[in-house]
Amino acid sequence: MLLSALILVVGIVIGMPHSLLEIACILALTIMVALLTKASILKLLLRSLIVLPFAGSMALLAPLRYLPEISLTGLSTAYFLGLPLLLQLVLTPWLCVLVMLVLAQACSQSDLLYAMERLRLPRAFLLLLTFLYRYVDLMRSQLASLRRSLVSRAPQLSRRRQVLLYGNLAGSLIVRAQTRGERIHVAMLARGFTGSLPRRVRQRFGVADALLVATMLALALAFSFI
Amino acid sequence: MSCRITYQDVRFSYPDGTQALRGVNFALEHGEHVALLGPNGAGKSTVMLLANGVLLPNSGQIHIGERLLAPENLREIRQQVGLVFQDPDDQLFMTSVYDDVAFGPLNQGISGDELDRRVTAALDEVGLVDVSNKAPQNLSFGQRKRAALATILVMQPEFLILDEPTSNLDPRGRRQMMALLASIQTTVLIATHDLDLAWQLCQRALIIDEGVIVADGPCHELLQDNSLLQAHGLK
Numbered sequence: 019m020l021l022s023a024l025i026l027v028v029g030i031v032i033g034m035p036h037s038l039l040e041i042a043c044i045l046a047l048t049i050m051v052a053l054l055t056k057a058s059i060l061k062l063l064l065r066s067l068i069v070l071p072f073a074g075s076m077a078l079l080a081p082l083r084y085l086p087e088i089s090l091t092g093l094s095t096a097y098f099l100g101l102p103l104l105l106q107l108v109l110t111p112w113l114c115v116l117v118m119l120v121l122a123q124a125c126s127q128s129d130l131l132y133a134m135e136r137l138r139l140p141r142a143f144l145l146l147l148t149f150l151y152r153y154v155d156l157m158r159s160q161l162a163s164l165r166r167s168l169v170s171r172a173p174q175l176s177r178r179r180q181v182l183l184y185g186n187l188a189g190s191l192i193v194r195a196q197t198r199g200e201r202i203h204v205a206m207l208a209r210g211f212t213g214s215l216p217r218r219v220r221q222r223f224g225v226a227d228a229l230l231v232a233t234m235l236a237l238a239l240a241f242s243f244i
Numbered sequence: 245m246s247c248r249i250t251y252q253d254v255r256f257s258y259p260d261g262t263q264a265l266r267g268v269n270f271a272l273e274h275g276e277h278v279a280l281l282g283p284n285g286a287g288k289s290t291v292m293l294l295a296n297g298v299l300l301p302n303s304g305q306i307h308i309g310e311r312l313l314a315p316e317n318l319r320e321i322r323q324q325v326g327l328v329f330q331d332p333d334d335q336l337f338m339t340s341v342y343d344d345v346a347f348g349p350l351n352q353g354i355s356g357d358e359l360d361r362r363v364t365a366a367l368d369e370v371g372l373v374d375v376s377n378k379a380p381q382n383l384s385f386g387q388r389k390r391a392a393l394a395t396i397l398v399m400q401p402e403f404l405i406l407d408e409p410t411s412n413l414d415p416r417g418r419r420q421m422m423a424l425l426a427s428i429q430t431t432v433l434i435a436t437h438d439l440d441l442a443w444q445l446c447q448r449a450l451i452i453d454e455g456v457i458v459a460d461g462p463c464h465e466l467l468q469d470n471s472l473l474q475a476h477g478l479k
Contacts, residue, residue: 126377128339151339155381201334208296208327209395210319210351215338218346218359 029238077107254304279442283477326401332388366398386417
């Protein structure tokens with residue numbers, strides 16, 4: 019599934035959908051897969067909008083390549099001519115993010131990590147991802163408790179003082195993270211850790227996987243070259 | 245008996261100069277449940293980390309069965325001695341409970357059906373088969389404590405060393421943990437401040453203070469010696 023999603027994303031990025039039909043095709047396919055995972059489509063669509071501020075701010079500058087002269091008329095001409103490009107630059111990353119969100123919805127984190135390992139991603143990177151996923155909640159709750167402690171003792175603070183104190187909180191969080199990291203390392207050593215995360219073999223690449231990859235490959239080629 | 249742990253004049257200092265152990269001597273016999281009692285900073289954690297070879301003594305000797313604790317024996321010793329840490333969030337670092345329990349056996353080279361059988365048996369022992377696919381952060385604290393124990397039980401260690409197994413547990417979680425520990429047949433060393441736990445589960449107790457063993461005897465006798473307990477910050 020990871021391989022299929024990556025192929026589709028590469029296809030979308032290389033092909034940059036330039037017709038409504040292409041966009042509708044990709045969207046329909048993605049939503050179909052999402053429906054199979056019984057995910058809430060509305061939630062996925064809303065979550066995918068997170069990419070818009072980033073993609074949108076870059077896309078806004080793209081039509082300027084059509085700017086004939088620096089004037090209000092020139093600017094409106096540039097945006098009129100560059101509208102398709104602007105839309106492409108917004109829709110391409112949005113579709114990619116949507117595909118990735120559906121992938122994350124369809125697979126468990128540990129399955130995804132296992133798939134990444136099968137795709138030969140560097141072990142150090144996977145180790146980092148594992149710990150990031152496992153401990154991000156813990157860090158968040160530690161930050162929340164630090165903030166509560168700060169607010170309970172200093173409910174009214176100037177902005178300058180707040181910035182300084184939040185700097186202290188960040189420092190404290192880093193120290194706590196390092197201490198915990200050392201304790202986790204000790205726990206890993208105690209269970210025979212020798213430098214790389216051992217993973218059990220879960221499932222083999224089967225016919226269904228091959229079919230899914232082939233379909234996505236065909237789609238990606240179609241987007242790229244047709 | 246080969247299943248024996250012995251500490252002979254063990255001394256250990258941390259890199260910052262803190263002298264944690266100043267000549268520790270004791271032996272654990274096969275099948276014993278022993279409580280390691282002592283105030284904060286007495287050296288309990290150091291004693292435990294040394295048993296598993298996470299730390300190595302500056303001087304003195306530790307034998308795990310017939311093996312001397314030394315870098316060349318660490319692999320075997322870590323299979324023999326299981327260490328359960330106080331905070332389960334230190335112990336559970338994988339993305340699912342199953343993967344976490346499987347971590348130790350995988351490091352031992354166990355895989356396939358045998359791995360699955362062992363992991364399922366360990367999870368069954370602690371009553372967590374139903375949550376095996378959950379992420380550790382989605383479990384309750386009591387469940388995380390039991391999952392941490394399962395990560396060690398699955399390795400079938402000859403010696404089990406537990407750091408504060410009942411700390412921060414609610415009464416029900418504590419009862420469950422006590423029942424679980426009582427059912428364990430292997431040699432167990434429990435570092436704790438929970439004197440009730442020691443009273444109920446351990447035949448013998450060691451009291452450590454300022455890096456030395458100050459008392460070693462039958463648990464019920466030591467726990468009734470109020471002056472001893474008070475002198476070493478346990479009451």
